Amino acid sequence: MSAADFVPERADLDELRQAACGCRGCELYRNATQTVFGEGPPDARVVMIGEQPGDHEDLEGHPFVGPAGRLLDRALEEAGIDRDTVYLTNAVKHFKFTERGKRRIHKTPGRTEIVACGPWLTAELARVRPEMVVCLGAVAAKAVLGADFRVTAMRGQVLELPEFRAVATMHPSSVLRDPDRERAYRDFLADLAVASRELKSA
Template identity: 50%
Template sequence: RPGAQEWLPRDAADVDALARAAHACRGCELWADATQVVFSRGPQDAPLVLVGEQPGDHEDREGEPFVGPAGRLLDDALDAAGLPAEGVYLTNAVKHFRFEKRGARRLHKTPDVAHVRACLPWLAAEVAAVAPRVVVALGATAGRAVLGRPVRVTAERGRVLDLDDAEAASPFAGGAPDDGTSSGASDDGRPPRPVHAPRVVLTTHPSALLRVRDRGERDAAFAALVDDLRLAGGAAA
């Protein structure tokens, strides 16, 4: 069966072990054209986990998430929300860069639902390891990964979602924590549910803000992102 599951360590693993194992992942075709896997950064016991879409061009080259322009904007938004970036765990729904070649340039290409689904075991396992109180999904791709259903960011942002709002395809569906002893795939082949089911805040992706040309609109969008991050930080405190 396609997907990352068979590359995951067999027993419950910490983030370092997951990140090491992910270098070998062939769970979908995206590894082939990317430079390297981009796993995560930040404290492994952070109360707040932020999930982006996929690494971009800079991240692909450096091997670290959110080190390019979107990452700088996210840093600014976290600062404005009173959340030191060093205190949050940053990761992505998809761990390899998907792009289209245009001459020498590599243009970001949104991952398909199949890529999100293939990569989900990594996200499920790292959230299980970090056990945050709140997961922030940045944009629709991350929202789909976390909640297991299509999301509409504009309609669902600005509040703390319970996992009752997640569907069965979510690694966090059901809400109730399991007994913490499971490891590997469950009987139905889905990734194991995190021991600790977090709450979720959905907000815009910082990259979307970079594309807003109008200054006033961009400021308003930044302020809304900051509000959502502050809400998430409060819920995680």
Template identity: 55%
Template sequence: MAQPPLNWRAPDGRAEALAALNAAGAEKGPHWAASTRAVFGEGPLDAPLALIGEQPGDKEDEEGRPFVGPAGRLLDRALEEAGIARRDCYLTNAVKHFKFVQRGKRRIHQKPGAGDVAYYRWWLEAELDLVAPRRVVTLGATALLALSGKPLAISRLRGPARLQGREAFVTVHPSSILRAPDADRAGAYAGFLADLRAARDLSVADLPPAGAH
């Protein structure tokens, strides 16, 4: 039997509420020296899978879209190989502004701290409440901290989890694969791909049967 599609139609009104939430968050501003813009999440409401990353990078800050830099390209490849259409997922970040250190003309990524994550957590929680995904995939330690509210080890929790009342799936951030030594990169990517496939299977299993009302 064919599997149900991953995308669901959004009820009226919630898209407007999400836009208002993003406007309020952007007006509040960054938690540090100004980046170019707040980078909002993108994707359909009621997407069974929401993927949370750490923060926008340099490319995301320039374009105003999540996951369009090197890590985003790797994520796109993995999603395609896992049988997941990016357009059917909701993609966002725990931290909404690019945190960086200026070195000449280059902006070097600076990892957000616990205070940065806490500053944006209200926004992420409200965003997920409006999007209402069936399962949230945390990409990396910062996303896991944002969803759980406390520092947890990916190595201990990797896989399906329930975090703060939400069905989740814990995995690594694609940037960690790019940083892996050449000898380890293929294995790290294979593990990440297996995680995405497992998260997809769980999200489809959560959906009602085709034709159900």
């Protein structure tokens, strides 16, 4: 199974977003409230890629609107990156979770789901054509930089790819879960600052 059968050729971002609502490329659509596609300027200089929608995003239909999104907003402002100029998306477009009572608990997407959803991300990057891609967390990094990529070893480094430069860092939700949140936030902010400097020097 793959999203490839659902991705229209020569479609713009709005058309891709509409088509993604009907995606059945993996089983995640069955339990998710809706597809959460990327949002932002079609000519954004930077694309930020997370893992998957969370509970808030699944209910509201927009990426990065929950607690992790608010932390990302703060870090972007401090790093000197205007969120309004960023295209925000996720490697996987449906919320994967397990139910615990009335709560829906996040589950990490598997490799099969990441690969199945890959055609949507490829199409987004092809339409936006960013100068810089920031991978937020291991799932995003593996989707863009390969299955063997390790965020812990390579975070904050600028990688030159044929189509764009890339920087990987932790997901903002990881900052929120870290026992030493202040240190984790400083490290996260430092990685975003690397991307900011690259953009300003281009």
